[in-house]
Amino acid sequence: FEFTLMVVGESGLGKSTLINSLFLTDLYKDRKVPTAEERIEPTVSLEDHTMDFEEKGVRMRLTIIDTPGFADSVNNTNCWDTVVKCVEDRLGKYLHDESGLNRRHINDSRVHCCLYFISPFGRGLRPVDVACLTALHDRVNILPVIGKADCLTYTELRALKQQVRDDLERHSIRTYEFPDCDSEEEDEEYKIENQKLKESVPFAVVGSNMVVEVNGRKVRGRLYPWGIVEVENMLHSESATLRSVLVQTHTQDLKDSTAEHHYEAFRSQRLQM
Amino acid sequence: FEFTLMVVGESGLGKSTLINSLFLTDLYKDRKVPTAEERIEPTVSLEDHTMDFEEKGVRMRLTIIDTPGFADSVNNTNCWDTVVKCVEDRLGKYLHDESGLNRRHINDSRVHCCLYFISPFGRGLRPVDVACLTALHDRVNILPVIGKADCLTYTELRALKQQVRDDLERHSIRTYEFPDCDSEEEDEEYKIENQKLKESVPFAVVGSNMVVEVNGRKVRGRLYPWGIVEVENMLHSESATLRSVLVQTHTQDLKDSTAEHHYEAFRSQRLQM
Ligand SMILES: Nc1nc2c(ncn2[C@@H]2O[C@H](COP(=O)(O)OP(=O)(O)O)[C@@H](O)[C@H]2O)c(=O)[nH]1
Numbered sequence: 001f002e003f004t005l006m007v008v009g010e011s012g013l014g015k016s017t018l019i020n021s022l023f024l025t026d027l028y029k030d031r032k033v034p035t036a037e038e039r040i041e042p043t044v045s046l047e048d049h050t051m052d053f054e055e056k057g058v059r060m061r062l063t064i065i066d067t068p069g070f071a072d073s074v075n076n077t078n079c080w081d082t083v084v085k086c087v088e089d090r091l092g093k094y095l096h097d098e099s100g101l102n103r104r105h106i107n108d109s110r111v112h113c114c115l116y117f118i119s120p121f122g123r124g125l126r127p128v129d130v131a132c133l134t135a136l137h138d139r140v141n142i143l144p145v146i147g148k149a150d151c152l153t154y155t156e157l158r159a160l161k162q163q164v165r166d167d168l169e170r171h172s173i174r175t176y177e178f179p180d181c182d183s184e185e186e187d188e189e190y191k192i193e194n195q196k197l198k199e200s201v202p203f204a205v206v207g208s209n210m211v212v213e214v215n216g217r218k219v220r221g222r223l224y225p226w227g228i229v230e231v232e233n234m235l236h237s238e239s240a241t242l243r244s245v246l247v248q249t250h251t252q253d254l255k256d257s258t259a260e261h262h263y264e265a266f267r268s269q270r271l272q273m
Numbered sequence: 274f275e276f277t278l279m280v281v282g283e284s285g286l287g288k289s290t291l292i293n294s295l296f297l298t299d300l301y302k303d304r305k306v307p308t309a310e311e312r313i314e315p316t317v318s319l320e321d322h323t324m325d326f327e328e329k330g331v332r333m334r335l336t337i338i339d340t341p342g343f344a345d346s347v348n349n350t351n352c353w354d355t356v357v358k359c360v361e362d363r364l365g366k367y368l369h370d371e372s373g374l375n376r377r378h379i380n381d382s383r384v385h386c387c388l389y390f391i392s393p394f395g396r397g398l399r400p401v402d403v404a405c406l407t408a409l410h411d412r413v414n415i416l417p418v419i420g421k422a423d424c425l426t427y428t429e430l431r432a433l434k435q436q437v438r439d440d441l442e443r444h445s446i447r448t449y450e451f452p453d454c455d456s457e458e459e460d461e462e463y464k465i466e467n468q469k470l471k472e473s474v475p476f477a478v479v480g481s482n483m484v485v486e487v488n489g490r491k492v493r494g495r496l497y498p499w500g501i502v503e504v505e506n507m508l509h510s511e512s513a514t515l516r517s518v519l520v521q522t523h524t525q526d527l528k529d530s531t532a533e534h535h536y537e538a539f540r541s542q543r544l545q546m
């Protein structure tokens with residue numbers, strides 16, 4: 001199973017911590033963080049990390065593309081170009097390989113899903129979000145998430161999710177659509193679960209590199225003076241739901257949608273040029 | 274007692290909620306918030322609100338200058354110009370009044386303190402922060418604060434405070450200096466308290482418009498599934514310390530420093546032009 005996940009969002013939204021939490025790794029231990037002076041000139045770089053892991057008996061080679069520097073400067077005009085180029089280059093490489101003589105073992109390095117991090121401090125989508133999502137949504141499956149969701153009370157989170165959904169709709173931004181169930185084969189409970197999943201987007205995620213003790217159990221969490229946020233507790237965070245979607249329930253559909261929807265659209269545009 | 278406080282920082286850092294919490298008002302009830310499209314073009318506006326209140330028997334006319342739109346666009350180049358102009362216009366007005374015939378009742382509308390909000394998601398100062406603070410620090414007393422500090426664990430907060438202090442030093446940014454005690458007259462305990470105050474900068478603040486019940490008491494706070502953050506609890510937030518500095522312990526020194534330090538520097542520069 002090969003899967004490529006891209007992670008996009010301004011620095012400080014907890015992206016690397018979330019990736020570590022989701023896949024129990026420490027991919028970013030030696031990351032060099034640019035200082036404020038280095039970030040005056042917009043520089044969006046892209047970093048690749050590949051890891052093998054196993055979830056519920058399924059072995060997966062997961063490639064994570066990180067986008068440090070995104071929207072971190074004083075002037076962020078077109079900071080999304082590097083991101084779009086990365087997605088298109090990988091679609092282009094597949095097209096090239098597919099058009100070649102030896103088509104037997106094409107490496108599928110296309111981006112199967114883009115986790116777009118939305119700040120919990122916004123009132124919905126910010127201008128950079130709208131611009132970047134508009135440039136990306138026809139090229140890759142987008143799953144918007146609200147990072148550091150532990151900064152929001154339950155009421156604020158519900159309001160923000162609604163504002164984000166309204167903004168996505170108002171700007172005609174198409175995010176990844178969870179496929180509907182075939183009414184023949186799926187049972188009622190599955191349909192209800194699926195509907196709840198659709199309505200949870202954007203997922204409110206919390207991540208942590210720390211282990212804390214709660215009622216005798218050791219869990220990933222954030223220890224505050226007023227309480228402990230548990231990353232895997234569904235009342236505190238939707239990180240577990242996101243993980244399940246990415247590596248278990250919707251892995252295949254995300255790959256199919258990339259191949260049949262985004263890639264084909266890209267291919268026909270390219271061939272017509 | 275007339276005091277003018279300016280509040281600067283990108284939207285979503287809890288500025289208006291903090292002002293409401295500090296001064297128990299609802300200044301911003303009818304604020305209109307621009308949508309993402311309206312914010313594509315940088316527009317920093319300035320809004321004035323004046324209120325009278327009493328704290329510990331002292332009556333105060335407090336004017337708050339808010340800076341909506343600051344650093345909220347895709348391209349934030351020079352977004353601090355409007356803020357600097359506001360401070361300089363008020364210094365200029367005082368100079369004009371002071372140079373006039375009738376000098377008996379000059380209205381002191383100079384900005385006595387600028388609360389600069391730093392995001393708890395940064396790794397210290399961001400490029401816009403450095404640029405804005407550099408433009409402001411010679412014109413007005415700056416008190417940097419970390420907004421929405423309830424998003425940080427105790428360890429993260431200590432690290433961020435240190436990073437901000439290092440960045441301020443590295444960029445030679447001068448923030449408001451709490452005056453040292455005269456070693457003759459002040460007792461040991463006062464000196465220790467004063468030293469602790471200096472070392473707390475930037476103050477980590479939390480604000481709330483909600484009242485929650487904690488152990489039978491009604492307090493301003495934020496109700497999370499994992500606990501309650503109390504705005505006035507010194508273990509949770511330094512908002513009470515900030516309020517005390519602004520309206521009680523350092524009100525006069527902030528006004529003196531404005532008059533004797535920032536205004537005089539401005540005046541000599543203006544007279545030499
Ligand atoms: N409040 C909160 N802080 C977090 C969360 N995840 C990470 N952090 C903290 O935010 C800081 C930056 O996180 P990082 O993952 O490096 O952010 P990135 O720049 O988006 O990759 C670290 O100090 C983390 O401890 C979260 O879910 N909630």
Ligand SMILES: Nc1nc2c(ncn2[C@@H]2O[C@H](COP(=O)(O)OP(=O)(O)O)[C@@H](O)[C@H]2O)c(=O)[nH]1
Pocket residue numbers: 151152156283284285286287288289290291420421422423424478479480481495
């Ligand atoms: N986590 C957290 N959220 C806050 C805090 N203060 C305000 N908020 C929330 O942040 C949102 C925006 O606050 P607001 O004061 O309008 O921010 P402003 O744009 O900087 O003036 C509101 O939903 C508040 O409830 C705080 O101290 N911590």
